[in-house]
Amino acid sequence: MTITEKNITINSALLNREVTCTLVMPDEQEITEPLNLLLLNDGQEMENLQLLATLEQLYNTNRIKPVLIVAVHAGEDRIQEYGIAGKPDFKKRGSKADVYTEFIKSELLPQIKQQTGINDFEKRAFAGFSLGGLSAFDIVWNNSDVFDKVGVFSGSFWWRSKDLAKGYTDADRIMHSVIRNTTGKPDLQFWLQTGTKDETTDRNKNGIIDAIDDTIDLIKELETKGYTRPDDIQYVELVGGTHDTATWGKALPKFLIWAFGR
Numbered sequence: 001m002t003i004t005e006k007n008i009t010i011n012s013a014l015l016n017r018e019v020t021c022t023l024v025m026p027d028e029q030e031i032t033e034p035l036n037l038l039l040l041n042d043g044q045e046m047e048n049l050q051l052l053a054t055l056e057q058l059y060n061t062n063r064i065k066p067v068l069i070v071a072v073h074a075g076e077d078r079i080q081e082y083g084i085a086g087k088p089d090f091k092k093r094g095s096k097a098d099v100y101t102e103f104i105k106s107e108l109l110p111q112i113k114q115q116t117g118i119n120d121f122e123k124r125a126f127a128g129f130s131l132g133g134l135s136a137f138d139i140v141w142n143n144s145d146v147f148d149k150v151g152v153f154s155g156s157f158w159w160r161s162k163d164l165a166k167g168y169t170d171a172d173r174i175m176h177s178v179i180r181n182t183t184g185k186p187d188l189q190f191w192l193q194t195g196t197k198d199e200t201t202d203r204n205k206n207g208i209i210d211a212i213d214d215t216i217d218l219i220k221e222l223e224t225k226g227y228t229r230p231d232d233i234q235y236v237e238l239v240g241g242t243h244d245t246a247t248w249g250k251a252l253p254k255f256l257i258w259a260f261g262r
Helices: 051-060 097-116 131-141 174-180 210-225 245-260
Strands: 003-012 017-026 036-040 067-072 124-129 149-153 189-197 233-242
Touching: 003 051, 003 097, 017 051, 017 097, 036 097, 036 245, 051 067, 051 245, 067 097, 067 245, 097 131, 124 131, 124 245, 131 149, 131 174, 149 245, 174 210, 189 210, 189 245, 210 233, 233 245
Parallel strands: 036 067, 036 124, 124 149, 149 189, 189 233
Antiparallel strands: 003 017, 017 067
């Protein structure tokens, strides 16, 4: 399978900046079935994630269906654009997350259609790493009419409305409460990854790092909603995994096979 790669630039009126996106897909001549779509936050990390090498390996061993990957490069305002729409954290980070969501829906997706001529995808997924993973989760959670699946690598599920020093409790975690307060159960599937060395912080001193605690607690919120493992939720904990592209790159094939496997 030959993989093609091209960069496009979107002049985003919403974000008030130029957004570079890398489009990665199998050669059109070699596609004999419907394409899938994967949006990827922090697309500028493509090379460090060894995305192309992973795709080649998965296509050559016939492990995944054809997928168009749109790697959206983050801008200088990443810490404001990524987050939870309409709910900045206690330091007011993520103040443009709602605008970024709107960019994805009303500027990026139409532009992809225009560039590729593809209107319909078999499955649509969104994935991200760290804060980009939180962003992907939030966007998918609130737009189950647009997306089917989400992949979160070491997600920033600690994102909270209150500072630790100001009487913080677990109830102050924003994404967990968004899930809790959502009426109904969006038709979605979730893939979540942590590494046992994602960090050393352990707020509640239970011997489990926060990155794992926060992700496990998020899964519990999903299960309370009625989602089940492993049908709706896949959780991957990498022993010795750290908070970096080397670890996420190792987990990437697992995610791609889960999302688009044969």
